[in-house]
Amino acid sequence: MSATGAKPFFCSRWVTRPAHVSELDAGAGLPGGFRAAGVAAGLKPSGRPDVGLLVCDAARPASAVRFTSSGAAAAPVLLSRERSRLDALRAVLVNSGCANAATGRRGLEDAAKTQGAAAAAAGVDPAEVALASTGGISQFLDVDAVLKGILAARGRLAADGDADFQQAIQTTDALEKRASLAVELPSGAVRLSAQCKGAGMISPRFATMLCFVETDAAISAETCDLLLGVTVKRSFDRATVDGQLSTNDTALLMCSGASGVEVAPESEDELRFGEALDALLRQLAVMMVADGEGASRSARVIVRGGNPEGVESAARAVANSPLVKAALHGGDPNWGRIVQAVGGALPETAPLAVDVTIEGMQVCSAGAAILYDEAELDRLVQREEVEYEVGLPGEGAETEVFFSDLSQAYVEFNSAYTT
Amino acid sequence: MSATGAKPFFCSRWVTRPAHVSELDAGAGLPGGFRAAGVAAGLKPSGRPDVGLLVCDAARPASAVRFTSSGAAAAPVLLSRERSRLDALRAVLVNSGCANAATGRRGLEDAAKTQGAAAAAAGVDPAEVALASTGGISQFLDVDAVLKGILAARGRLAADGDADFQQAIQTTDALEKRASLAVELPSGAVRLSAQCKGAGMISPRFATMLCFVETDAAISAETCDLLLGVTVKRSFDRATVDGQLSTNDTALLMCSGASGVEVAPESEDELRFGEALDALLRQLAVMMVADGEGASRSARVIVRGGNPEGVESAARAVANSPLVKAALHGGDPNWGRIVQAVGGALPETAPLAVDVTIEGMQVCSAGAAILYDEAELDRLVQREEVEYEVGLPGEGAETEVFFSDLSQAYVEFNSAYTT
Numbered sequence: 068m069s070a071t072g073a074k075p076f077f078c079s080r081w082v083t084r085p086a087h088v089s090e091l092d093a094g095a096g097l098p099g100g101f102r103a104a105g106v107a108a109g110l111k112p113s114g115r116p117d118v119g120l121l122v123c124d125a126a127r128p129a130s131a132v133r134f135t136s137s138g139a140a141a142a143p144v145l146l147s148r149e150r151s152r153l154d155a156l157r158a159v160l161v162n163s164g165c166a167n168a169a170t171g172r173r174g175l176e177d178a179a180k181t182q183g184a185a186a187a188a189a190g191v192d193p194a195e196v197a198l199a200s201t202g203g204i205s206q207f208l209d210v211d212a213v214l215k216g217i218l219a220a221r222g223r224l225a226a227d228g229d230a231d232f233q234q235a236i237q238t239t240d241a242l243e244k245r246a247s248l249a250v251e252l253p254s255g256a257v258r259l260s261a262q263c264k265g266a267g268m269i270s271p272r273f274a275t276m277l278c279f280v281e282t283d284a285a286i287s288a289e290t291c292d293l294l295l296g297v298t299v300k301r302s303f304d305r306a307t308v309d310g311q312l313s314t315n316d317t318a319l320l321m322c323s324g325a326s327g328v329e330v331a332p333e334s335e336d337e338l339r340f341g342e343a344l345d346a347l348l349r350q351l352a353v354m355m356v357a358d359g360e361g362a363s364r365s366a367r368v369i370v371r372g373g374n375p376e377g378v379e380s381a382a383r384a385v386a387n388s389p390l391v392k393a394a395l396h397g398g399d400p401n402w403g404r405i406v407q408a409v410g411g412a413l414p415e416t417a418p419l420a421v422d423v424t425i426e427g428m429q430v431c432s433a434g435a436a437i438l439y440d441e442a443e444l445d446r447l448v449q450r451e452e453v454e455y456e457v458g459l460p461g462e463g464a465e466t467e468v469f470f471s472d473l474s475q476a477y478v479e480f481n482s483a484y485t486t
Numbered sequence: 487m488s489a490t491g492a493k494p495f496f497c498s499r500w501v502t503r504p505a506h507v508s509e510l511d512a513g514a515g516l517p518g519g520f521r522a523a524g525v526a527a528g529l530k531p532s533g534r535p536d537v538g539l540l541v542c543d544a545a546r547p548a549s550a551v552r553f554t555s556s557g558a559a560a561a562p563v564l565l566s567r568e569r570s571r572l573d574a575l576r577a578v579l580v581n582s583g584c585a586n587a588a589t590g591r592r593g594l595e596d597a598a599k600t601q602g603a604a605a606a607a608a609g610v611d612p613a614e615v616a617l618a619s620t621g622g623i624s625q626f627l628d629v630d631a632v633l634k635g636i637l638a639a640r641g642r643l644a645a646d647g648d649a650d651f652q653q654a655i656q657t658t659d660a661l662e663k664r665a666s667l668a669v670e671l672p673s674g675a676v677r678l679s680a681q682c683k684g685a686g687m688i689s690p691r692f693a694t695m696l697c698f699v700e701t702d703a704a705i706s707a708e709t710c711d712l713l714l715g716v717t718v719k720r721s722f723d724r725a726t727v728d729g730q731l732s733t734n735d736t737a738l739l740m741c742s743g744a745s746g747v748e749v750a751p752e753s754e755d756e757l758r759f760g761e762a763l764d765a766l767l768r769q770l771a772v773m774m775v776a777d778g779e780g781a782s783r784s785a786r787v788i789v790r791g792g793n794p795e796g797v798e799s800a801a802r803a804v805a806n807s808p809l810v811k812a813a814l815h816g817g818d819p820n821w822g823r824i825v826q827a828v829g830g831a832l833p834e835t836a837p838l839a840v841d842v843t844i845e846g847m848q849v850c851s852a853g854a855a856i857l858y859d860e861a862e863l864d865r866l867v868q869r870e871e872v873e874y875e876v877g878l879p880g881e882g883a884e885t886e887v888f889f890s891d892l893s894q895a896y897v898e899f900n901s902a903y904t905t
Contacts, residue, residue, distance in 0.1 A: 139829020139853070140836035169825045171837075171854020204822025205855045268809065268826065309808045311823075312830030389728045389808065389892070390687065390900055397901030403623025404730075406588045407687065410558020411731030417559035418590075434558070435590020436624045473808070473901075475894040481809055482816030482892075 076246045077346065079353040080452055081367055081469070085342045091247040091258075096227035098258035098283035100125045100323025103228035105235030108216025110164030110202070110209055118216030119161040119235035121279060122189045122224055125323035130156040131292035132197060133299050135271070135316035142167045142174035142208075143198035144315060146182065150194055154288035156321060157195040159279060160185035161236050162213055163264075165202040168314035177208040184214050188221040199277050199317045201238055201264065233262040236277050239480070240266045242358040244351050250284075250343040252336045255328035257284040259343055263351045267360040267481065269308035270387070271316050276303065278318045278351060284340060285324030290332050294341050295320045302348035306469045308359035309477070310387035320344075356469045361476025365452055366395055369467045370409075372459035377413060381457060382468040384412035392473035398449045400441075402430050409457060422458030426450065495665045496765065498772040499871055500786055500888070504761045510666040510677075515646035517677035517702035519544045519742025522647035524654030527635025529583030529621070529628055537635030538580040538654035540698060541608045541643055544742035549575040550711035551616060552718050554690070554735035561586045561593035561627075562617035563734060565601065569613055573707035575740060576614040578698060579604035580655050581632055582683075584621040587733035596627040603633050607640040618696050618736045620657055620683065652681040655696050658899070659685045661777040663770050669703075669762040671755040674747035676703040678762055682770045686779040686900065688727035689806070690735050695722065697737045697770060703759060704743030709751050713760050714739045721767035725888045727778035728896070729806035739763075775888045780895025784871055785814055788886045789828075791878035796832060800876060801887040803831035811892035817868045819860075821849050828876055841877030845869065 077084040084090070097103060103121045110117040123130075132153045134144045147153070160181055167174050178198055186193040200208070223231070233245045244263040249256060258281075265276030286294070299318050330336045357365045368385045370378040385391055388408040394401035402423050409421055423431035426447035430439050447453075496503040503509070516522060522540045529536040542549075551572045553563045566572070579600055586593050597617055605612040619627070642650070652664045663682040668675060677700075684695030705713070718737050749755045776784045787804045789797040804810055807827040813820040821842050828840055842850035845866035849858050866872075 136833035137826070137829035138832035138835035138838040139825045139840065145837055166822075169822055169850055169853060169855055171852065173854065204826055205850070206822075207855070270830070311807060311809055311826065312833075314826050314829055388730060389896070390730055393897050393900035396897065399901060403585075403588055403625075406558045407556070407623055407730065407733050410556035410733055411689070413557035414555035414731075416557035418564055419557035421558065431588055431624070433590065434588060435592065436588055436626070473897055475897045477808070478812050478815065478892055478894045478897055481812035482818065 077350050079350060081353055082346055082350045085346055087251040087339055088343045088346060089249045091249055094227060095247040097229050097260055098281050098323060099325030100283050101281045102224040102226055103232040104220040104223040104225065105228065105231030106216050106219040106223065108212045110162055110212055116231060116235040117162055117164040118213055118220055119232040120185060120188065120217060120220040120224065121159040121232060123157050123321050123323050125325060127324065128155055128157055129286055129288040129291045129322045130154060131288065131295040131320050133295060133318045135313055137312050137314050139168060139314045141200060141314045142170055142178040143200045144317065146175055146178045147197045151197050152194050153197065155195065156197050157191040158185055158189040159197045159199065159319060160217065161199045161277065163201050163236055163238050165200060165206050165208050166204045166315050167200045167208045168204040170207055173207060177210050180210050181213045184217045188217050197319060199315065201236065201277055201315050204314060229260060229262055236262060236264045238264060239360055240264050240358055242354060244354045246347060248343060248347060250340060252328060252339050254336050255326065257282055257326045257328050259347060261347055261351060265355040266358045267308055268311045268313045269306060269355055269359065270310045270312050271303040271306065276313060276316055276355065280320045283323050283326035285327065285329040286322040290330065290337060291320055291322055294344055298345045298348045301345060302352040305467055306352040306356050307386045308356060308471050353469055356471045359471030360480050361474040362471035363474060364395055364472045365469065366455060367467055367469050368455040368457060369465065370457045370459065371465045372461045373464055374461065375464045377459060378464045378466045380412040381409045381459065382466050384408040385455065385457065386468040386470035389473050395453060396472035396474050400425060400444045400448050405455060405457065406431060420460050424456040426454055496769050498769060500772055501765055501769045504765055506670040506758055507762045507765060508668045510668055513646060514666040516648050516679055517700050517742060518744030519702055520700045521643040521645055522651040523639040523642040523644065524650035525635050525638040525642065527631045529581055529631055535650060535654040536581055536583040537632055537639055538651040539604060539607065539636060539639040539643065540578040540651060542576050542740050542742050544744060546743065547574055547576055548705055548707040548710045548741045549573060550707065550714040550739050552714060552737045554732055556731050556733050558587060558733045560619060560733045561589055561597040562619045563736065565594055565597045566616045570616050571613050572616065574614065575616050576610040577604055577608040578616045578618065578738060579636065580618045580696065582620050582655055582657050584619060584625050584627050585623045585734050586619045586627045587623040589626055592626060596629050599629050600632045603636045607636050616738060618734065620655065620696055620734050623733060648679060648681055655681060655683045657683060658779055659683050659777055661773060663773045665766060667762060667766060669759060671747060671758050673755050674745065676701055676745045676747050678766060680766055680770060684774040685777045686727055687730045687732045688725060688774055688778065689729045689731050690722040690725065695732060695735055695774065699739045702742050702745035704748040705741040709749065709756060710739055710741055713763055717764045717767045720764060721771040724886055725771040725775050726805045727775060727890050772888055775890045778890030779899050780893040781890035782893060783814055783891045784888065785874060786886055786888050787874040787876060788884065789876045789878065790884045791880045792883055794883045796878060797883045797885045799831040800828045800878065801885050803827040804874065804876065805887040805889035808892050814872060815891035815893050819844060819863045819867050824874060824876065825850060839879050843875040845873055
């Protein structure tokens with residue numbers, strides 16, 4: 068079965084569906100204890116859905132959140148971080164069509180008004196509501212439109228409202244990033260679902276683009292935070308489309324406990340639940356990269372050796388190099404650009420004994436070109452997902468970054484669109 | 487008069503020709519004491535010139551060089567740095583069509599062979615020859631072709647060989663970056679000339695793309711090094727096309743002393759000569775940016791306030807943001823992307839009181855949008871050279887970066903071309 072049609076949700080070679088996880092139908096709805104809605108409130112000129120409301124009806128909800136680390140963090144991020152009880156959220160208000168970023172004090176006041184209205188609509192305290200926005204930076208929020216949207220959404224809250232909620236959070240996404248999973252834990256069966264958006268301005272650091280994850284497992288806020296922290300680091304934090312950290316990145320995990328299945332700290336349940344969450348977020352991160360604005364091909368670079376700072380710098384340099392990304396787009400092996408990007412990231416280390424392997428075929432050893440089958444390499448880099456491995460001198464460190472290619476379409480899109 | 491035709495060499499609003507500097511005709515030739523040649527040796531598939539030889543006939547030449555800081559520095563860089571007398575060079579051998587990078591031990595041996603042959607051709611010691619290469623990374627040098635090219639170039643060495651030499655160092659350059667200047671110093675008149683290439687893989691750090699500067703002033707090697715160091719930091723080091731540090735960047739200043747005019751340390755002559763060199767290199771850096779692969783518009787971002795590391799990070803982040811660059815290309819004001827880029831470069835500082843001014847019109851104050859004339863701003867960003875000013879909290883630091891836009895043509899070019 069599949070979450071989004073014929074193609075299974077777990078479709079990347081870089082993510083394996085754990086044996087105890089199965090995909091549910093796109094219409095399976097949210098886990099027990101959750102309701103959602105998405106409506107068109109007029110924020111998007113296209114008239115598409117742009118206000119989403121997510122409510123957790125549990126007696127004792129638990130939650131955890133990761134936000135962008137941007138110095139220019141948007142008003143909804145600042146307000147949620149300062150005023151919301153992030154470990155016990157009961158509702159989330161999201162809007163697309165306006166990021167409410169670079170809007171100063173007025174932006175904070177506007178956000179606070181919508182937080183209050185969402186709280187009233189959900190019948191909870193304002194501090195139990197988190198906010199998230201995405202869309203154009205530097206525009207003020209149309210508060211009246213959002214307030215109307217909240218009222219409309221309130222009337223449509225439903226257990227199967229996740230599809231509408233998904234529509235309301237999307238902007239430039241071509242691919243729907245939504246999943247409904249069943250997870251078999253030793254203590255019983257639980258559900259896990261996610262709605263996620265992101266295609267451009269993607270280079271999360273200790274955060275992500277908008278991603279909302281719900282489960283009916285009973286998990287303490289502390290465990291929730293731990294699991295989200297670890298899995299975000301291995302997923303959204305390892306993905307880049309254009310190296311651009313957003314002002315609005317938000318990843319949120321909410322637990323209703325409605326299944327009655329408890330995930331205790333350091334238990335086998337926690338391990339299994341963590342595996343499921345990890346696979347879910349990694350697949351969503353890979354989908355974001357594959358859906359990178361104008362992208363036609365995605366890649367993973369693995370860097371091994373050296374030290375943690377060195378492999379991180381080298382991997383990010385390769386993943387964000389417009390030359391490497393343009394070559395990836397053109398199906399051009401051009402591995403000299405990988406050596407160049409690594410060399411640029413590690414100054415004053417020449418001559419650097421770097422190894423490069425593409426799709427399992429080594430092309431460079433200790434900094435020098437070696438003989439390889441050029442025709443075969445030409446063929447290998449035509450794949451939809453291309454893997455680069457970089458070896459640096461030394462041992463003990465390893466990292467990976469997922470990235471998309473750079474296409475004329477990305478430029479077309481971003482030279483004509485006011486984000 | 488003009489170095490390159492009807493348009494004067496000093497054509498950017500960001501560089502002022504000093505009053506004591508005048509432009510000479512493109513055919514003025516090299517300063518006294520220099521000869522050069524450029525020939526086609528078959529390294530470029532196009533059959534265009536690809537081997538250049540520059541010789542200084544002075545009794546006591548002085549020189550200084552800056553190289554790329556890349557960990558993947560090419561063989562000619564490694565060899566020149568290790569084996570050449572960089573403060574007393576008598577010859578430079580340059581080739582295009584092959585970077586001789588990622589070529590390991592064989593690359594060094596190949597480079598050494600060409601260094602020896604160039605020394606024999608110029609009648610100097612191998613250690614008095616510097617090497618520079620540009621072209622495809624990961625390809626081995628066709629040594630036989632270069633040796634034949636050296637012999638041919640030797641027979642064509644001439645005082646007005648700078649135009650041919652220029653042809654031999656160019657690769658993807660659309661615009662010729664060459665100048666012949668007359669400089670009036672208190673102690674007398676001297677000449678200054680330069681041949682320079684660079685259009686992609688441009689993000690020098692303490693170095694530049696290939697740039698060869700000659701003067702007939704008598705300058706000590708120590709002063710030569712000081713002047714080159716200071717002026718490279720204010721020119722090539724402040725320019726970016728695609729944020730990609732090259733494996734082969736080289737900037738070289740050679741002094742023949744043939745004019746008999748001595749530039750003594752800490753003299754008025756040194757000050758005036760430095761001003762001329764500074765204007766020359768800054769104009770060349772701006773020309774590189776304007777000639778960025780596929781570029782149609784160039785920009786300068788000035789960041790003030792904060793601290794030196796902060797302004798540097800912020801300026802580089804703006805200059806290398808594909809979103810800012812695509813907006814520049816499209817003539818789209820879209821200043822939210824500038825705030826986003828600055829925020830991404832300065833994590834964990836939210837809310838950051840950033841100011842943004844475009845072409846003198848302030849659009850953002852203390853992190854928040856302000857009212858401005860949108861129609862007028864739309865008009866201002868259509869200029870060929872666009873200026874962004876970013877203010878950060880605090881005082882005492884300021885920097886600038888010149889950058890080009892990101893166009894579909896850049897992607898087309900770099901997805902089909904093996905560098």
